[in-house]
Amino acid sequence: MKNFLIIGGSGYIGSVITKKLLSNGNKVKNLDNHLFNNRFSIEKYLNTENYKFIEGDLCSNEDLKKAVEGVTDVIILAGIVGDPLSKKYPLETDRINEKGLINCLNFLNNYNLNKVIFVSTCSNYGVIGDDELADENHKLGPISLYAKSKVNIEKFILSKKGEFNFSPVILRFSTAFGLSPRMRFDLTLNEFTLELFNEKELEVYEPDTWRPYCHVNDFSEVIFKVLNIKKEKTDYQVFNVGSEKNNATKAMIVNTIKKFIPNAKIKIVDKSADRRNYRVDFKKINNLFKHNYVSIEEGIEEIISSLKLNNF
Numbered sequence: 001m002k003n004f005l006i007i008g009g010s011g012y013i014g015s016v017i018t019k020k021l022l023s024n025g026n027k028v029k030n031l032d033n034h035l036f037n038n039r040f041s042i043e044k045y046l047n048t049e050n051y052k053f054i055e056g057d058l059c060s061n062e063d064l065k066k067a068v069e070g071v072t073d074v075i076i077l078a079g080i081v082g083d084p085l086s087k088k089y090p091l092e093t094d095r096i097n098e099k100g101l102i103n104c105l106n107f108l109n110n111y112n113l114n115k116v117i118f119v120s121t122c123s124n125y126g127v128i129g130d131d132e133l134a135d136e137n138h139k140l141g142p143i144s145l146y147a148k149s150k151v152n153i154e155k156f157i158l159s160k161k162g163e164f165n166f167s168p169v170i171l172r173f174s175t176a177f178g179l180s181p182r183m184r185f186d187l188t189l190n191e192f193t194l195e196l197f198n199e200k201e202l203e204v205y206e207p208d209t210w211r212p213y214c215h216v217n218d219f220s221e222v223i224f225k226v227l228n229i230k231k232e233k234t235d236y237q238v239f240n241v242g243s244e245k246n247n248a249t250k251a252m253i254v255n256t257i258k259k260f261i262p263n264a265k266i267k268i269v270d271k272s273a274d275r276r277n278y279r280v281d282f283k284k285i286n287n288l289f290k291h292n293y294v295s296i297e298e299g300i301e302e303i304i305s306s307l308k309l310n311n312f
Contacts, residue, residue, distance in 0.1 A: 006031070006075045008032055009032055017224075020220040026050065030052070031058065033057050038182045054066050059104075094149070097150070113166035117223060122175075123147040127275055134280050170237070174211070175213050177189035179303065183312060189253055197261060197303075197307050204269065211250075215294035240282050242293065244280075247279040252296075
């Protein structure tokens, strides 16, 4: 039995990963400060045998020490997440997403860990040509403070090759979608689906810009597989996570939603402060192991079904 520590395990992705790891007979520890009052997402696990919650901050060595004792592997999810939030709180983003994570990684080096997974983002690619696919070696062009902090941590990890006594893995996640115990409706696909389901007029900025999308369950599955594969195949490696079938423009997402909500009201706005535009190559992760990813259409149908049941 392995004992996994998820730093930020009560969040949108962390709560789904928790379910996956526990259901496969592992122990899970969760270090989270519940900044967004999201304790509800893990309440059903609190009194179970293989789960332990530590309320704390990744910037605190004292909290990290409590959390890491007896742990075999670590998944780092915590931080100020997303472009709007990091822009609103730049000092906190610097303190947590950069200084805090560097301190956290150095602290983890004091323990005999197996793997440490750092969750990064495909936003690191910024703006690329419509005729390009960004693989892991593509030039990075982060635009937001959030992406810049992710790139800086990636560089820090890769610069420590041979110095860390654990095996680090960097996973660049696509934009997430799908259902989670700690649901988020500020993510593109989830937000668009909710707004149109509620018969609101949806303003779509820069409709022809590309992004890759990935279901939260698929992130969970990929992390589980990465944790259980031989270290030699992932050591100090960067992987884009997702599927090329889910590279899509905002217009493509809206048109898919309209299959289920034909009378959807759409207002196209061509100009936006968000200039990101990137399609991503996922051959590397899909050569590591095969996985059938949930499609955008399946994700939209799932959310609409849940909304019809008044789950939110």
